[in-house]
Amino acid sequence: MKVGIIGGTGGIGQGMALRLSQTHTVYIGSRIEEKAQAACELCGYALKVLGLPFDLLPTTNQGVVDESEIVVFSIPAENLERTIEGLTGLEGKIVISLMNPMIRTDFFKYNPPEDGSAALKLQKLLPESKVVAAFNNIPAGKWQQLSEPLDYSVCVCSDFDDAKERVMELVNSISELKALDAGPLAVSPYIEAITPLVINIARFSKMRDVGVYFK
Numbered sequence: 001m002k003v004g005i006i007g008g009t010g011g012i013g014q015g016m017a018l019r020l021s022q023t024h025t026v027y028i029g030s031r032i033e034e035k036a037q038a039a040c041e042l043c044g045y046a047l048k049v050l051g052l053p054f055d056l057l058p059t060t061n062q063g064v065v066d067e068s069e070i071v072v073f074s075i076p077a078e079n080l081e082r083t084i085e086g087l088t089g090l091e092g093k094i095v096i097s098l099m100n101p102m103i104r105t106d107f108f109k110y111n112p113p114e115d116g117s118a119a120l121k122l123q124k125l126l127p128e129s130k131v132v133a134a135f136n137n138i139p140a141g142k143w144q145q146l147s148e149p150l151d152y153s154v155c156v157c158s159d160f161d162d163a164k165e166r167v168m169e170l171v172n173s174i175s176e177l178k179a180l181d182a183g184p185l186a187v188s189p190y191i192e193a194i195t196p197l198v199i200n201i202a203r204f205s206k207m208r209d210v211g212v213y214f215k
């Protein structure tokens with residue numbers, strides 16, 4: 001599959017690129033193409049050292065939309081409107097939201113927008129795209145630890161069955177991730193809210209890379 005990551009230079013974006021580019025074509029997108037180039041070089045070097053194959057290309061966020069079948073929004077949720085304003089051609093595309101809006105007080109708290117969740121807001125902003133919430137609960141550090149399997153459950157929800165199936169296929173192609181159909185996009189607030197929960201558990205229980213596995 002051709003997968004592009006808007007904000008692909010961040011911790012999650014580079015981690016996803018490291019895993020996905022071994023079996024898919026991945027475009028790392030950025031507001032600044034040179035930043036995407038640097039992230040690609042870093043990821044490419046790490047993969048080359050391990051003798052792993054990869055197909056990884058730098059581009060702008062608009063380049064991601066132009067080239068990809070699946071577009072991942074991997075930016076802080078509060079920057080959605082401004083980012084989308086600058087992009088064209090998202091109509092008809094599968095768009096993944098892994099964004100978890102939260103605030104930090106003396107603990108991490110889910111802080112959804114008025115629409116109910118980042119994914120629901122994204123669908124409202126992009127009525128002609130097929131938004132799928134997925135990959136919300138995997139820590140960036142775990143994506144990046146290539147020596148270890150990625151063995152979490154991935155809750156996937158969307159109002160578009162074809163898009164959901166395609167994304168579940170993508171999930172199941174990565175290491176030992178297991179996609180679970182969580183229903184319509186209206187379920188996304190519950191999925192996003194798991195992330196502050198696991199971060200609080202990691203912090204207060206002194207654990208690392210806490211994630212979820214449902215069985």
Ligand SMILES: NC(=O)c1ccc[n+]([C@@H]2O[C@H](COP(=O)([O-])OP(=O)(O)OC[C@H]3O[C@@H](n4cnc5c(N)ncnc54)[C@H](OP(=O)(O)O)[C@@H]3O)[C@@H](O)[C@H]2O)c1
Pocket residue numbers: 006007008009010011012013029030031032035036073074075076077079082083098099100101135136137138139140141195
């Ligand atoms: N970190 C985690 O463990 C984790 C786990 C699950 C889900 N998530 C979610 O994944 C998303 C990305 O997380 P992250 O930790 O990778 O975030 P991040 O490093 O803070 O940001 C990711 C990228 O977003 C772009 N960005 C930053 N500010 C922006 C702005 N004002 N407008 C447009 N783009 C901007 C930047 O790319 P350029 O400067 O190159 O454009 C940046 O590299 C978040 O929504 C987060 O909730 C994170």
